[in-house]
Amino acid sequence: MARKKAAGVSRKTNSWKDIDQDVKAKSISKTAFKRILLSRCRAVGAIVGAFLILAAALKLFVMNEDLSVSLSKAGRALPIKDILVESSALPRDWVLEYLDLNDRELDLLGLDIGQLKTKLESHPQALSVEIARQLPDALFIAVNEREPVAKALVEDVRRGRLTLLVDRYGIVYEGIGYGANQIKSLPYLDGIRLRRFEGGFEPLIGMEPVANLLSQAREIAPHLYQSWKVVSLAEYPRLIVKSGYVREIVFQKDESDFRTQLSRLDYIVDYYKSYAYSQVAKVDLTMNSQVPVEKSLVARR
Amino acid sequence: MYRSKIIAGIEIGTSKVSVLIGEIAEGRSLNIIGLGQSSSKGVLKGDIVDFHEASDCTHAAILSAEEQAGVKIDGVYLAVGGSDIEGFSSEASVNVTSDSNRVTNEEIEQVSGLAKAREIAEDRVVIHHLRRPYRLDNRSVDTPLNMEGDRLEANYWTVHGNARKIGDAIHIINGFNLHVDDVVLGALATGSIVTTEEEKRMGCLVIDIGKGATDFAVFQGGRCVLAGCLPLGGDHISNDLSIGLRMRLKQAESIKHRYGSATVEHKNKGEKVWLNNDFEIGDRPVRLWSIEKIIELRITEVFQVVQKKLGTYGRSERLSGGVVLSGGTSQLRNIEACSEAVFGTHTRRGDNSALATGELRDPQYSVVIGLLKYGLQYQATGDEIEGRQSGLFGKLKRALSIG
Numbered sequence: 125m126a127r128k129k130a131a132g133v134s135r136k137t138n139s140w141k142d143i144d145q146d147v148k149a150k151s152i153s154k155t156a157f158k159r160i161l162l163s164r165c166r167a168v169g170a171i172v173g174a175f176l177i178l179a180a181a182l183k184l185f186v187m188n189e190d191l192s193v194s195l196s197k198a199g200r201a202l203p204i205k206d207i208l209v210e211s212s213a214l215p216r217d218w219v220l221e222y223l224d225l226n227d228r229e230l231d232l233l234g235l236d237i238g239q240l241k242t243k244l245e246s247h248p249q250a251l252s253v254e255i256a257r258q259l260p261d262a263l264f265i266a267v268n269e270r271e272p273v274a275k276a277l278v279e280d281v282r283r284g285r286l287t288l289l290v291d292r293y294g295i296v297y298e299g300i301g302y303g304a305n306q307i308k309s310l311p312y313l314d315g316i317r318l319r320r321f322e323g324g325f326e327p328l329i330g331m332e333p334v335a336n337l338l339s340q341a342r343e344i345a346p347h348l349y350q351s352w353k354v355v356s357l358a359e360y361p362r363l364i365v366k367s368g369y370v371r372e373i374v375f376q377k378d379e380s381d382f383r384t385q386l387s388r389l390d391y392i393v394d395y396y397k398s399y400a401y402s403q404v405a406k407v408d409l410t411m412n413s414q415v416p417v418e419k420s421l422v423a424r425r
Numbered sequence: 426m427y428r429s430k431i432i433a434g435i436e437i438g439t440s441k442v443s444v445l446i447g448e449i450a451e452g453r454s455l456n457i458i459g460l461g462q463s464s465s466k467g468v469l470k471g472d473i474v475d476f477h478e479a480s481d482c483t484h485a486a487i488l489s490a491e492e493q494a495g496v497k498i499d500g501v502y503l504a505v506g507g508s509d510i511e512g513f514s515s516e517a518s519v520n521v522t523s524d525s526n527r528v529t530n531e532e533i534e535q536v537s538g539l540a541k542a543r544e545i546a547e548d549r550v551v552i553h554h555l556r557r558p559y560r561l562d563n564r565s566v567d568t569p570l571n572m573e574g575d576r577l578e579a580n581y582w583t584v585h586g587n588a589r590k591i592g593d594a595i596h597i598i599n600g601f602n603l604h605v606d607d608v609v610l611g612a613l614a615t616g617s618i619v620t621t622e623e624e625k626r627m628g629c630l631v632i633d634i635g636k637g638a639t640d641f642a643v644f645q646g647g648r649c650v651l652a653g654c655l656p657l658g659g660d661h662i663s664n665d666l667s668i669g670l671r672m673r674l675k676q677a678e679s680i681k682h683r684y685g686s687a688t689v690e691h692k693n694k695g696e697k698v699w700l701n702n703d704f705e706i707g708d709r710p711v712r713l714w715s716i717e718k719i720i721e722l723r724i725t726e727v728f729q730v731v732q733k734k735l736g737t738y739g740r741s742e743r744l745s746g747g748v749v750l751s752g753g754t755s756q757l758r759n760i761e762a763c764s765e766a767v768f769g770t771h772t773r774r775g776d777n778s779a780l781a782t783g784e785l786r787d788p789q790y791s792v793v794i795g796l797l798k799y800g801l802q803y804q805a806t807g808d809e810i811e812g813r814q815s816g817l818f819g820k821l822k823r824a825l826s827i828g
Contacts, residue, residue, distance in 0.1 A: 138585075140550045140608045143592045145599050153477070155484040156601040163497075163602065 204230040204263050211267040213301035214249065219265060222247065232257050240265075248297035248324055270295060272302070273335040274355060276313045288318075292335030294328035309350075311338065311365070315358025330360050333377045337363060340382045345390050362410055369393060369403060376410035385409040392417055431458075431496045433487070433603075434796025436504040436611065437473070437594055439637030439660065440753065441465050442483045444490040445785075445793035446498060447800065455801045457785065457794070459494025461486040470656045471507030471638035473593045480597045487601050500606035501598050502796040502803075504614055505552060506638050508656030509587040514557075515543040518578040521561075528561065528569045528577055540579040548588050552608055555582040557650045567646060582651045584610055607803060610652050612640030614795025615751045619775025619788070620644060629746030630739070630768065631775070632731060633792065634754035636660050641731050643738045644746070651738050655730055659754035662723045669719050670711055676700055680716060687724045687763035689717045724760060728767035741769035748772040751788045 152160065207225060209216040220226045223240050237255045244253045244267065254266040272289035276296065280286050289299040290313060299307065313334075319326040334355055341349040351368035358364065361377035370393065375385050388409055396404050396417070406418035429450045436443045446459035463486040467475030491498060517539030521528055541554050558565045561574035569577055595605045616631040625644035633640040636659045642652040662685075666677035684698050697710035732739040748764050748771070755774055764772035777786050777794050785794060 138545050138547075138550050138588075140552055140586075140588075140591050140595070143550065143588065143595055145595060145604055152600045152602075153480040153484045155481065155488050159484075159488065160602045 203261065204232050204235075205261040206263070208258070208262060208264045209267070210265065211301075212269050213299070214267055214269060215301045218300055219244070219267065223265075225263075230263070232259070232261060232263065235263065248295055249300055270297065272299060272307075272310055273331070273338050274313045275299075275307060275310045276316060276318065278318060288325075290328060290331060292332055294331035296325040296328060311352045312354045314354045314356035314366075315360070315364075328357075330357055330377075333361075334363060337365075337375060337382050341386055344383060344386050348386070348390060348393065369397075370405075370407050371403065372406040374406070374408040374410050388415055431494070431499045432502060432606070432797065432800040433490065433498045433500075434502050434504070434614070434793035434800065435483070435487070435598065436792045436796070437468060437479060437483055437597065438465055438506075438635055438792075439468050439471055439658065440635070441789075442486040443790060443793045444483075444486045445790065445797055446490050446494040446496070447797040448494075448496070449801055453801075455780075455797055457781065457797065458496065459490040459492075460785070460790075461488065461490025461493065463489070469637060470658070470660070471635070471654070472509070472590055473597070476593060476597070479593075480600050483597050484601050487603070498603055500800075501603050502607050502609055502614075502800045503594060503598060503605050504611040504792045504796055505586060505591055505594060505608050506611040506635070506640050506654045507586070507590060508638065508654070509590055510552070510584065510610065510640075510654035511549075511586070512582055512584045512651065512653050513543075514580060514582055515540050516578060516580045517542075518576055520576055521574055526573050526575060527571050528574060530570060532577055533559075533570060533579075536577050536579040537581075540581045541583070543583070545583070545585050549585045550588045550591055551583055551585050552591070552610055553582075553584040553613065553652065555584065555649050555652060556580075557582060557648075558646055584652050607799070609796055609799050610640060610642070610654070611635075611792045612642035612652050612654070613649055614793075614799055615640065615775070615791040616642045616644055616649060616749075616795070617798050618777050618780060618791050618795040619749050619751050620746070622647065624746035624749065627746035628743050630731075630735070630744050630748045632728070632748065632750050632755075632764075633752040634658055634727065634750065635752045636754070639727055639731065639752070641734070643735060643744075645738075645743070651735065653734050655727070655734070657727050657730065658752075661727075662720055662754070665719050665723050666716065670715060672700060672711075680711065681720065681757075684713060684716050685720050686717045686758040687760035688721050688766075689714060690759065691717060720757065721763060724754075724757065724763050725767060728764055732767060739768065744768060744770045749775040751775040751791045753789050755788055 207220060209219050211219065223244060237257070241253045241255050244250050244265070249269055250267050251270050252268045256264045258264050270291040273292050274290045276288045276290055278286050278288055286298065287307065288296050289302070289307070289310070290296050296318060316328055334357070338349070338355070341352065348367070352365050353368065354366040356364040356366065363375040363377060365373040365375065367373060370389070373389060375382065389407060392407055392415060393404070401419065404417060404419060408416045429448050432447055432449060434445045434447070442463050442465050444461040445457060448456045448458050450456065463482045465479075466482045467473060467478030473479045487498070517536050519532055519536045519539070521532060523529055537556070545551065557580040558567050559569045560566070560578040560580070561569045561572055562576055564574070566572060591608065595608070598605050612631055612633050615633045616625075620629055620631060626647045628643070628645040631642045631644070637656070638658050639655040640652070641655070642649050644650070663674055663677040663681055666672065666681060667674045670677070672680070680698070680700065691713045694712060694714045696713045698713050698716070699708055700711050701708040737743065748768050750760060750764060750772060751774070761772040761774065775788055775791060777788070777791055780794050780798060781790065
């Protein structure tokens with residue numbers, strides 16, 4: 125027996141390393157027991173802590189899922205009853221049609237608002253779009269549209285002659301929902317080259333000075349502006365306006381000087397009208413204080 | 426990335442249990458971070474005679490050290506000693522068989538294996554195989570690889586101890602839910618601290634005289650070539666004083682500390698000292714010559730027994746590095762002179778100043794500091810502790826595996 129169990133020593137190598145180091149409960153002193161107990165408590169505490177954190181995380185996840193489901197259910201229980209569209213020109217029906225929001229039962233929370241916004245913003249007339257859910261049953265769409273400053277005539281192979289609108293940044297688009305008077309009041313653009321690009325047209329270069337000129341003319345001298353028919357960019361940076369009374373007005377592209385140029389034009393027009401001229405052939409405002417005026421052959425009435 | 430490892434050196438001695446905790450950072454540097462001590466109980470002459478008492482005092486010391494260090498110990502290096510530690514020399518030789526007569530790795534492994542294969546009694550376990558220099562055609566060589574020769578000899582000094590006694594010491598540590606990474610003979614640990622590389626290269630003897638046992642180790646050529654243990658120590662001096670001068674053991678212990686000298690300093694036999702020095706009833710004068718003579722005889726006897734155990738390794742010409750004394754009893758006055766008289770070579774007291782400062786420079790901590798140094802070397806070699814899992818899972822498993 126002693127041969128078999130000499131302190132748990134293996135007979136193979138007779139090294140101290142063969143001594144069994146497993147601890148028997150009986151051999152543990154009170155001090156060691158307390159330490160082991162503490163160590164175990166810490167280990168168990170760590171495990172329990174980890175489980176609690178895991179359980180809490182799981183619970184939060186499930187709660188989040190439940191909340192989504194309940195909100196989703198609420199949305200279905202109260203389908204969209206009203207779609208509010210706020211725009212300056214785009215008609216409500218066109219917006220709903222374009223976003224495919226007609227003729228189907230809509231789930232307020234099921235709608236992908238981001239996708240709708242992206243789709244609507246892809247239309248050139250829309251500058252920016254805001255879409256929001258108005259709980260419990262309404263969808264709100266606000267479209268900030270481009271403001272046309274001029275129009276251009278193009279010849280389309282399939283659709284024939286088209287009138288396109290151009291905003292101050294040179295964006296060319298088919299205007300939707302504008303009134304006939306509004307479009308009629310816009311001058312035509314001449315001397316431009318439209319290039320097709322991704323289903324539309326490339327933005328026109330040099331439109332910002334034109335827009336500034338037109339807006340200042342509308343503001344300072346509306347009686348002049350209302351007779352402006354065409355703005356030509358053919359000699360850009362000189363801007364040539366063709367109007368009813370003065371057949372050709374040449375502006376220089378100095379945006380800070382439009383007000384002065386318009387004042388001179390107004391003075392010249394008044395002057396010639398006072399002398400009963402029915403039409404002036406050309407006024408060149410590009411030479412500062414020296415303004416050549418070309419009288420018409422049928423000048424006086 | 427190498428994480429730091431917390432190791433402890435533990436010495437369960439006859440007078441006290443010492444626990445020193447060190448942090449091995451990056452596998453290279455050692456920081457001593459905790460010390461725990463307790464009075465030893467259940468240990469006699471280095472042997473455990475009462476497992477539970479020895480467990481209690483050892484565990485108290487470990488707990489104290491852990492609390493001071495503020496960390497948990499990962500592994501333990503345990504010092505062993507005691508009356509049962511013995512050693513023997515074993516030799517083996519092989520013929521160099523390669524065509525060029527150059528020694529190969531296989532031949533070195535073969536001769537080492539043969540030398541270490543000597544059987545020992547079934548109740549004994551090997552603690553260390555201390556390799557001595559190889560001999561290649563009667564030339565002493567340290568590393569014979571690729572050297573030319575016909576016959577390669579290996580010689581090992583095998584230190585072994587009683588399996589039950591060593592098992593008891595290990596199980597005391599296991600009882601604290603700690604694993605013993607290695608068992609080291611006390612003298613070997615001490616020797617690594619109190620000697621210089623020069624002394625170890627030249628040949629020196631380290632004697633660690635404790636309360637109940639004396640460990641010794643001989644270093645030659647920079648390595649330990651012989652080590653052992655005697656069941657003799659400071660207790661025996663006190664015991665002889667007690668019997669010879671008819672006093673209680675406690676009084677003998679006190680008088681040894683107050684007036685003890687390892688050589689007779691006071692030739693005047695009439696010179697006396699007071700036993701208790703408190704002038705109370707029972708106090709009496711004791712002849713100083715008698716005290717010193719008894720101590721001298723006992724210490725001389727210890728040295729002579731050590732010398733006998735050393736055989737030819739104890740000759741003065743083989744100990745040109747001298748004798749280094751350590752342990753509590755080495756604090757006796759004139760002990761160097763006594764040693765020099767026996768060994769015929771210069772002797773000094775060892776200190777731990779190479780690795781320790783302050784309180785730890787005291788020779789009583791040489792063993793535990795040596796254990797930590799041993800642990801550092803062990804870690805630096807990158808050896809894995811067999812059967813142990815590291816990392817979080819290993820820790821968790823160890824934490825839950827008791828009982």
